[in-house]
Amino acid sequence: METIKIGIIGIGQIGKMHIQQYQSITGVEIVAVCDLNEAEARLVAEQYKIPHVYTDFRSLLERDDLVAVDVCLHNNFHAPVTIAALQAGKNVYCEKPIAGTYFDGQQMVATAEASGKHLHIQLDTLFQKETKAAKALIDGGMLGKLYHARSTGFRRRNRPFVDGYGTPYFTRKETAGGGALLDMGVYHISQLLYLLGNPTIERISGKLYQELDMLQERREQSRFDVEELASGLIRLADGMTLDIIEAWAVHLGGFEGSSIAGSKGGIRLPNGLEGAESQPFSFHSTICDMDMDSTLNLDLMDTRWHRIRDNEDAYDSSQQHWIAALQGRVSLLPTSQIALSTMLISEGMYLSDELGREVAAEEVIAHSHTTAVSL
Structure with a gap:
C-alpha cells in the first residue's frame, strides 16, 4: 500500500x-x-x-x-x-x-x-460497531419507513475546564462557537443523520441552558458563555423528525441511548454509560404478531465482517478510513456534508433560542456569518 x-x-x-x-x-x-x-x-x-x-x-x-x-x-x-x-x-x-x-x-x-x-x-x-449494525438493519429493510429519531448525549457534571479538565477555549464562543452541542452533540447528531441518509433539514426549534452552579474562580477564568445543555426538535424532509438533548451537565442519572423508529422496527444505540446504567444496542420489531426486543453480539459481527469483507479495516476508525481513502482502497464517506448538516442544526438551535421561535433552514443559512479566526 x-x-x-x-x-x-x-x-x-x-x-x-x-x-x-x-x-x-x-x-x-x-x-x-x-x-x-x-x-x-x-x-x-x-x-x-x-x-x-x-x-x-x-x-x-x-x-x-x-x-x-x-x-x-x-x-x-x-x-x-x-x-x-x-x-x-x-x-x-x-x-x-x-x-x-x-x-x-x-x-x-x-x-x-x-x-x-x-x-x-x-x-x-460513524465507525462504531453499533452504527455499522444499525446501518445494516436499515439498509436491509428491517426498520421499514423511518419517521423519527432521538439524539441524546449525557454527562452528569463534566463541563470543560470549570469541572476540572480541558481548557477555557472550549467554553468561549470566540474560540469554540458553542458548547455541548458543538463539543458532544456533533457526534450523536451526525451519527443519526448518517443513518437517516442525511435528509434535507427544513425547520429547527431549540432551547439552550446554563443553569448549574460552578466554582466562581473557574467561571471567571473560563468566561463561560456557551450552553451546558441544549434541547431541540428538527423537522426533516419526507415528514421525518429528530429530537435532541445534549448535556455537559445535568442533575439526572443518565439518558437512554439515541434511537431511530421505523414502521417495521426500531433501534436503540448504547447510552455510553457504565455499570448498572449501561445500555446495549437493541433492535425492536414484531414477529408473528409478537413484540420482540433483541440484542446483537456486535463483537461476533465485527469479527465475521473482517474475515469475509474486503477492506473492512478501512471502517475501523475515522483515521483508518481517511488513510484508506487516500490510498484509493475505499471511497470516502460524505463526512463533510454530514458535518455541515450537523452544523446547520446546531446553529439553527442557537438562532431559535435567540429569537424565541422555530426557524427555517433557509433563514439559518441567510443569518449565518463567519466567526473564523486567522492564525
Missing part, C-alpha cells in the same frame, strides 16, 4: 491523540508538526520521531511531499487553515465540528469541491 505522508497542525490535547492513533495505522507517515508553541512542538516531534517542526502552518503547507494535513485546532480556526491547505493542494482531515458556523463550514466544503481534494471531518461515531 502507498505510504501517505501527512502533517499535523495543532499539537494540543486532540493533536497528540491523533498522532497516537496514527501510530497503529499501516501506511501513514507523519512528516511534520506545527504549533505556535515551538517548545511543545519539538517535544512532541522528538517523542514520536517526527522529523520536521513548524510554528507557521503556511510554511508547512509549502512542503511538496505532503499528501494531506490533519487540522487539530479549536473550532473557529478550522476554516482559515483548512481553506489554505486545500488551496495549497493538500487533502484535509479536520477535527469536529466542521467549523464555528455553517457559513465557514460551507466555505470549506466549497473550496474542497473547487480544488478536487478530499475534506474529511472527524466523526468517529
Whole structure:
C-alpha cells in the first residue's frame, strides 16, 4: 500500500491523540508538526520521531511531499487553515465540528469541491460497531419507513475546564462557537443523520441552558458563555423528525441511548454509560404478531465482517478510513456534508433560542456569518 505522508497542525490535547492513533495505522507517515508553541512542538516531534517542526502552518503547507494535513485546532480556526491547505493542494482531515458556523463550514466544503481534494471531518461515531449494525438493519429493510429519531448525549457534571479538565477555549464562543452541542452533540447528531441518509433539514426549534452552579474562580477564568445543555426538535424532509438533548451537565442519572423508529422496527444505540446504567444496542420489531426486543453480539459481527469483507479495516476508525481513502482502497464517506448538516442544526438551535421561535433552514443559512479566526 502507498505510504501517505501527512502533517499535523495543532499539537494540543486532540493533536497528540491523533498522532497516537496514527501510530497503529499501516501506511501513514507523519512528516511534520506545527504549533505556535515551538517548545511543545519539538517535544512532541522528538517523542514520536517526527522529523520536521513548524510554528507557521503556511510554511508547512509549502512542503511538496505532503499528501494531506490533519487540522487539530479549536473550532473557529478550522476554516482559515483548512481553506489554505486545500488551496495549497493538500487533502484535509479536520477535527469536529466542521467549523464555528455553517457559513465557514460551507466555505470549506466549497473550496474542497473547487480544488478536487478530499475534506474529511472527524466523526468517529460513524465507525462504531453499533452504527455499522444499525446501518445494516436499515439498509436491509428491517426498520421499514423511518419517521423519527432521538439524539441524546449525557454527562452528569463534566463541563470543560470549570469541572476540572480541558481548557477555557472550549467554553468561549470566540474560540469554540458553542458548547455541548458543538463539543458532544456533533457526534450523536451526525451519527443519526448518517443513518437517516442525511435528509434535507427544513425547520429547527431549540432551547439552550446554563443553569448549574460552578466554582466562581473557574467561571471567571473560563468566561463561560456557551450552553451546558441544549434541547431541540428538527423537522426533516419526507415528514421525518429528530429530537435532541445534549448535556455537559445535568442533575439526572443518565439518558437512554439515541434511537431511530421505523414502521417495521426500531433501534436503540448504547447510552455510553457504565455499570448498572449501561445500555446495549437493541433492535425492536414484531414477529408473528409478537413484540420482540433483541440484542446483537456486535463483537461476533465485527469479527465475521473482517474475515469475509474486503477492506473492512478501512471502517475501523475515522483515521483508518481517511488513510484508506487516500490510498484509493475505499471511497470516502460524505463526512463533510454530514458535518455541515450537523452544523446547520446546531446553529439553527442557537438562532431559535435567540429569537424565541422555530426557524427555517433557509433563514439559518441567510443569518449565518463567519466567526473564523486567522492564525
